[in-house]
Amino acid sequence: MHSTKYIYTFVFIMTALVALLLASMYTGLKPIHDKNEALYNKRAILSAVSDQLGKDIKSMSDADVQAVFDSQITQIAVDSRGNEVSSAQMAEECEGAVKPEEIDMSKEKKKDDSEKILPVYVFENGDEKYYIISVIGNGLWDEIWGNVALKSDMSTIAGIDFDHAAETPGLGAEIKDNKGWKKQYIGKSFYDATGNYTSVVAMKGGVKDPSYQIDGLTGATITANGVNDMMASGYKLYESFLKKQKKS
Amino acid sequence: MADTATVKEVKKSSLTFGKKEKALITDPLNDTNPITVQVLGICSALAVTTGVKNSLVMAVAVVFVCLFANTITSLLRKRIPKQVRMIVQLVIIATLVTVVELTLKAINFESYRQLSVFIGLIITNCIVMGRLEAFAMGNDPYRSALDGLGNGIGYGLILIAVAIPRELLGKGSLMDFKIIGNTSEFLVNTTEVSWLGWYANNNLMVLVPSAMIVIGILIWIHRAWNPKLVDVS
Numbered sequence: 206m207h208s209t210k211y212i213y214t215f216v217f218i219m220t221a222l223v224a225l226l227l228a229s230m231y232t233g234l235k236p237i238h239d240k241n242e243a244l245y246n247k248r249a250i251l252s253a254v255s256d257q258l259g260k261d262i263k264s265m266s267d268a269d270v271q272a273v274f275d276s277q278i279t280q281i282a283v284d285s286r287g288n289e290v291s292s293a294q295m296a297e298e299c300e301g302a303v304k305p306e307e308i309d310m311s312k313e314k315k316k317d318d319s320e321k322i323l324p325v326y327v328f329e330n331g332d333e334k335y336y337i338i339s340v341i342g343n344g345l346w347d348e349i350w351g352n353v354a355l356k357s358d359m360s361t362i363a364g365i366d367f368d369h370a371a372e373t374p375g376l377g378a379e380i381k382d383n384k385g386w387k388k389q390y391i392g393k394s395f396y397d398a399t400g401n402y403t404s405v406v407a408m409k410g411g412v413k414d415p416s417y418q419i420d421g422l423t424g425a426t427i428t429a430n431g432v433n434d435m436m437a438s439g440y441k442l443y444e445s446f447l448k449k450q451k452k453s
Numbered sequence: 454m455a456d457t458a459t460v461k462e463v464k465k466s467s468l469t470f471g472k473k474e475k476a477l478i479t480d481p482l483n484d485t486n487p488i489t490v491q492v493l494g495i496c497s498a499l500a501v502t503t504g505v506k507n508s509l510v511m512a513v514a515v516v517f518v519c520l521f522a523n524t525i526t527s528l529l530r531k532r533i534p535k536q537v538r539m540i541v542q543l544v545i546i547a548t549l550v551t552v553v554e555l556t557l558k559a560i561n562f563e564s565y566r567q568l569s570v571f572i573g574l575i576i577t578n579c580i581v582m583g584r585l586e587a588f589a590m591g592n593d594p595y596r597s598a599l600d601g602l603g604n605g606i607g608y609g610l611i612l613i614a615v616a617i618p619r620e621l622l623g624k625g626s627l628m629d630f631k632i633i634g635n636t637s638e639f640l641v642n643t644t645e646v647s648w649l650g651w652y653a654n655n656n657l658m659v660l661v662p663s664a665m666i667v668i669g670i671l672i673w674i675h676r677a678w679n680p681k682l683v684d685v686s
Contacts, residue, residue: 212534230555234559241559375659376660
């Protein structure tokens with residue numbers, strides 16, 4: 206039998222050693238973690254314009270992704286009134302985000318619409334310009350998010366990429382995995398022929414107006430509804446900015 | 454059932470590799486397999502086996518944690534106060550799991566994103582703690598290491614054995630290499646082969662219930678093949 210003093214000493218020393226080990230490991234690996242996270246995010250953004258890149262994002266090396274991102278993407282932070290946000294203001298309101306790509310969308314989601322600061326990525330490919338906007342919403346189990354690339358008319362989708370935290374594999378997770386389903390979004394417009402805002406809607410039970418509707422996902426009605434809500438409200442936040450850009 | 458896994462302490466602590474040492478590694482692969490015989494660690498076996506790649510990463514993680522948790526606990530076994538031994542074991546496991554998590558996040562971010570919750574849940578994996586209590590607390594570090602290695606591999610083998618049919622029948626791929634399906638991305642395109650037109654990848658295989666069925670079938674096969682496991686009663 207050990208004495209109480211021995212037990213306390215043992216536990217104390219063990220805890221101190223473990224804390225020291227883990228803290229130093231965490232600090233030591235933090236730069237690599239941050240770099241990985243940033244690259245993961247960049248890949249997600251570029252996935253929205255993967256058709257324009259002419260190659261598969263998955264087969265691109267980290268250096269390639271970084272190179273494309275550096276040479277062809279301009280990032281801007283905007284508010285929901287359509288004004289550009291200075292980097293000082295962004296740093297203050299988004300916990301020290303230096304670049305718009307560092308904006309934490311799930312924190313912006315919780316803010317009031319008027320206080321949201323959102324990233325826009327302008328992708329230049331030769332003469333063509335694409336505006337990539339980030340959207341976020343709720344799926345069935347947890348958050349879903351995505352990047353939407355818009356053509357220079359600011360309303361037609363050029364490419365799209367979704368991701369999710371915890372949707373059911375094979376059902377809700379199809380929003381990420383099912384390339385055929387995502388392809389349907391390309392060429393759809395957020396406005397109908399008369400200029401009314403319709404968003405792009407995944408429809409259950411067949412498409413009636415192919416200009417803004419696409420087929421829904423079987424067995425994933427709630428996730429698809431979440432995607433619809435996310436698209437409708439997400440685009441709306443960028444609407445005034447995109448309108449300004451269209452005029453200029 | 455669980456006490457079949459308890460091995461009496463070997464008196465001499467030489468570094469020989471004899472029959473007993475070999476049994477420490479090979480028994481968990483077959484006679485005392487953590488999943489199919491002791492039915493431990495089922496939770497993660499159900500959750501991560503949707504793809505072979507994820508299962509492989511998970512298997513490596515568990516082998517690492519089992520091996521080092523067993524070794525460290527065994528090295529400290531005479532110094533760990535009996536009253537708080539569970540907590541001490543838990544701290545050792547939690548530390549190793551965090552090390553695995555941080556390392557994975559640095560070397561393979563994609564897998565980290567897909568597995569994150571389940572890597573953390575190795576802490577609650579009954580196999581690891583079970584081996585510490587049943588073996589490492591009473592045996593020398595060398596044999597404890599072998600035992601940890603054996604149990605980790607025994608668990609990993611079953612994970613992969615469950616993941617192969619699930620990924621192949623559910624997604625039509627293995628290690629993300631697309632084998633059979635109804636688009637041109639797959640090696641065998643079922644829409645182009647006339648007599649295969651009926652085949653479709655079964656979504657049920659990707660969902661959790663199918664893992665239960667696959668593990669059930671594995672246990673059945675295992676017992677049919679190894680008569681030692683059939684209860685005498």
